[in-house]
Amino acid sequence: KQEVTQIPAALSVPEGENLVLNCSFTDSAIYNLQWFRQDPGKGLTSLLLIQSSQREQTSGRLNASLDKSSGRSTLYIAASQPGDSATYLCAVRPNDYKLSFGAGTTVTVRA
Amino acid sequence: SAVISQKPSRDICQRGTSLTIQCQVDSQVTMMFWYRQQPGQSLTLIATANQGSEATYESGFVIDKFPISRPNLTFSTLTVSNMSPEDSSIYLCSVEGGRALGSFGPGTRLTVL
Numbered sequence: 001k002q003e004v005t006q007i008p009a010a011l012s013v014p015e016g017e018n019l020v021l022n023c024s025f026t027d028s029a030i031y032n033l034q035w036f037r038q039d040p041g042k043g044l045t046s047l048l049l050i051q052s053s054q055r056e057q058t059s060g061r062l063n064a065s066l067d068k069s070s071g072r073s074t075l076y077i078a079a080s081q082p083g084d085s086a087t088y089l090c091a092v093r094p095n096d097y098k099l100s101f102g103a104g105t106t107v108t109v110r111a
Numbered sequence: 112s113a114v115i116s117q118k119p120s121r122d123i124c125q126r127g128t129s130l131t132i133q134c135q136v137d138s139q140v141t142m143m144f145w146y147r148q149q150p151g152q153s154l155t156l157i158a159t160a161n162q163g164s165e166a167t168y169e170s171g172f173v174i175d176k177f178p179i180s181r182p183n184l185t186f187s188t189l190t191v192s193n194m195s196p197e198d199s200s201i202y203l204c205s206v207e208g209g210r211a212l213g214s215f216g217p218g219t220r221l222t223v224l
Contacts, residue, residue, distance in 0.1 A: 034213045043203055043217040044154075046112070089153065097142055097207045098169075101153040 006102035019077040023090030115216035134204035139184035141208025160187040
């Protein structure tokens, strides 16, 4: 059974600092990995999707890396802003498309 | 990406009643899934909604409690039956295939008193 772990569980930083969010998974037989953002009481917004054959994916201030063999992914958010405050979820997708989620990292960016 | 809507967006229900949640997608999709997010927890897959056949349930979830329908490639319903306070959660539908990849609906926030 796939286990997905996210560290840290919570993070508080001053505005402008870079954020590093970690995700690890136990079964490397994945199709791809996806990072989501969730605002309180809301649904999920997809941020980045990395195919198993890729090493990283970038979108604006966001960069996600994937080391499939070691079962790790890292989400970097450059120059954080208060609007980045949210919970960030990592999910791995096997061939049957059933996502396994981590518990999330709750980020607070202080103005 | 696909646009997904859910109804209702939230509801407060009495113990012992049932609630049906609808998920509508703006394009045909291959797969539809239902997830549950209990308070302070991450998402857990309830079942895969199969078009024209019975849903496939994950361990710990049963059809009598969470009946699911999927009459076509753009629509599905999840019913939470005989509710108890432990069913208070956000319920989300997700789609894969077509223009969708890991697209989620906005969720239905359910509170059971």
